[in-house]
Amino acid sequence: MNIILYEKKASGELEKLSERPWDEKFMQALDAANYLLAGGKEYEMIEGRLNLDGNVFELLLTGVGGQEEGGLQ
Numbered sequence: 026m027n028i029i030l031y032e033k034k035a036s037g038e039l040e041k042l043s044e045r046p047w048d049e050k051f052m053q054a055l056d057a058a059n060y061l062l063a064g065g066k067e068y069e070m071i072e073g074r075l076n077l078d079g080n081v082f083e084l085l086l087t088g089v090g091g092q093e094e095g096g097l098q
Contacts, residue, residue: 054067
C-alpha cells in the first residue's frame with residue numbers, strides 16, 4: 026500500500042511531502058509511533074485516513090519543535 030505524507034502548515038495549508046510504498050511492518054508500526062523522521066525532519070503524526078478510492082493511506086503531520094517548514098527530499 027502507498028502512504029502519502031501531508032504536512033499541515035501553521036497557516037492551515039496542506040503540503041504533500043511524499044508518496045511511498047509501505048509494507049505490512051511499517052503499517053503495524055503506526056500503532057506504536059507518534060512521531061516519524063523523514064528527510065532529516067521530525068514530524069508528529071496527527072491523524073490518518075484510509076482512502077479506498079485512491080488505494081492509499083494518508084498521514085497528516087506537523088513539524089516538531091522550532092524546525093523550519095519544508096518538504097522532504
